């Protein structure tokens with residue numbers, strides 16, 4: 040079979056609410072996640088030597104079994120019971136690593152979709168979703184993409200109508216030296232919350248319903264203004280990380296910002312803008328302080344899809 044090329048878009052969190060602690064040690068979440076058009080690309084070529092090989096253009100990234108692409112390939116191959124299947128994968132990395140943008144999870148999701156096509160497995164979305172959920176809490180979202188409510192660990196998805204969303208683009212910034220441990224952020228959030236042990240499913244469902252019917256989902260449907268964006272991990276990370284505080288202040292000063300927040304467990308920060316032009320104008324007007332503080336910046340469209348096979352032959 041010819042090479043298979045897959046796009047792996049990043050995500051931002053428009054809402055991240057930590058509801059409680061689950062018996063399995065993960066946190067019960069109520070989130071809204073949004074795909075953006077900052078993406079990695081994977082090119083997959085089948086081989087006859089039963090090896091799974093990965094090479095990438097980012098030297099900071101391991102290419103061994105700790106890479107989520109390799110882990111996804113190994114899991115898929117073992118679950119279908121075809122150990123003789125082999126693949127060479129080339130990763131063109133664009134999404135910053137460990138940034139709160141699910142770059143690793145999206146690459147893992149892209150590997151599942153790409154290998155399903157390359158090896159002609161035709162597993163269907165339910166089985167791919169199940170494998171993704173085993174590999175990471177936000178990997179199922181990366182498969183589906185668009186705008187989704189995410190519950191449970193983050194793997195239970197409910198699509199959100201976002202055709203009229205006021206925020207169609209983002210100015211995204213990240214400080215290259217900043218990093219945040221996801222487990223630390225969740226643990227800190229737990230320590231600082233008194234209402235944390237909502238271990239009653241009824242409480243969780245009440246909070247899910249409040250999100251489904253609340254001002255953010257209403258705004259995403261184009262029926263109201265964007266509310267303040269809630270991220271419970273930002274609330275604990277912002278006081279501890281000076282560059283995140285400085286970056287949020289900068290974005291809030293940018294012209295045309297509709298809302299500003301940290302994505303996921305950070306350290307990426309974003310300002311929602313009505314369109315790409317206003318995001319680029321804001322980046323232009325903040326160019327000097329962004330450079331002075333050492334921030335990298337991207338302007339991206341909010342996308343309507345997750346991982347997708349590239350069939351138009353466009354370059355990675």
Ligand SMILES: C[C@@](CO)(OP(=O)(O)O)[C@H](O)COP(=O)(O)OP(=O)(O)OC[C@H]1O[C@@H](n2ccc(N)nc2=O)[C@H](O)[C@@H]1O
Nearest residue numbers: 065066139140141175176177178192221222225303304305
């Ligand atoms: C924080 C979020 C918010 O969208 O994204 P990022 O900031 O990483 O992009 C996600 O919850 C990250 O998802 P993901 O990175 O797939 O998490 P996993 O690999 O499943 O878990 C990594 C670690 O995060 C913590 N974790 C994750 C999900 C969850 N519902 N509860 C947790 O406590 C656990 O400590 C776990 O060991």
Ligand SMILES: Nc1ncnc2c1ncn2[C@@H]1O[C@H](COP(=O)(O)OP(=O)(O)O)[C@@H](O)[C@H]1O
Nearest residue numbers: 105106107136137138139140141142143144146
């Ligand atoms: N293909 C990959 N791309 C990025 N990170 C990866 C990949 N495979 C494994 N990882 C590991 O996953 C962690 C970050 O995953 P990522 O999804 O990029 O973070 P975040 O969700 O915070 O943006 C890092 O520890 C990184 O080493």
